[in-house]
Amino acid sequence: MFKKFSKxxxxxxxxxxxxxQRGLKTNFVNSYPDLSNAIDNIIPKKSQVILIKCEDKIQLYSVNNSNATNQDDHEDDDNNNEIVLIQHFTDIIPTLRTVHKYPELFPRVQVDRGAIKFVMSGANIMCPGLTSKGGQLPEDNLPVDTIVxxxxxxxxxxxxxxKLVMSVDDIKNKNKGIGIELLHYLGDGLWNHRE
Structure with a gap:
């Protein structure tokens, strides 16, 4: 989704x-219920949220995270904005920067070492990378289209x-084909984008 993303x-x-903004926060928490205690840290009540409309019906939401009280403390307000979530049609997706701050609040899977170079080049994740010895899937079955x-x-x-292309149970049972469609990864255009 963001492999070649640019300004x-x-x-x-x-x-x-x-x-x-309140509606956005509600939708974010509805998508990820564990966020309920952290949502006011991710999108503070008095912050200004900026909607960034992009190609392919992608919307980014940026929050001004500047704590500077004096305008002289920062030359460019735009550098203090951090994109915290993505909306693509009805999918609400955290950015990796948000996930790194609150890792325990989102559904999680693990790929084996052999899959790392493919993921880092933007490839979708194949089932064997998730079911092999180094991979891990949640105990609970997650349905198709779950963001992980x-x-x-x-x-x-x-x-x-x-985004899961098949349910966790199907990934375990079929163990072939694409299990996860990659949306955003370290080093992609969104990761390197600065507001």
Whole structure:
């Protein structure tokens, strides 16, 4: 989704109203119920949220995370904005920066070491990378279209975010084909984008 993302893919930026911001926070928590205690840290009540409309019906939401009280403390307000979530049609997706701050709040899978180079080049994740000795899937069955964070064997932080193409049970039972469609990964255009 963001393999070749650049500033050219951005169509417009606009501040959103506080009522829209409240609705956005509610939708984010509805998608990831474990976020309920952290949502006011991710999107603080008094912060300004910016909607960034992009190609392919992608919407990014950026939050001004500047704590500077004096305008002289920072030359460019845009550098203090952090994209915290992505909306693509009805999918609400955290960015990797959000996941790195709150790793325990999102559904998680793990790929084996052999899959790392493929994930880091933007490839979708094949079932054997999730079911092999170094891979891990949740005990509970997650349905198709669930957004998951992708970790790698031996690594502490998430390296990608993806969407299940088949349920966790089907990944375990079929063990072939694409299991996760990759949406966002370390080093992609969104990761390297600065507001």
């Amino acid at each position: 050219d893919d951005i169509h417009s930026r606009s501040n959103i109203k506080s009522s829209v 964070t992708v970790y790698a064997e031996g690594k502490e932080n998430a390296l990608a975010i993806g």
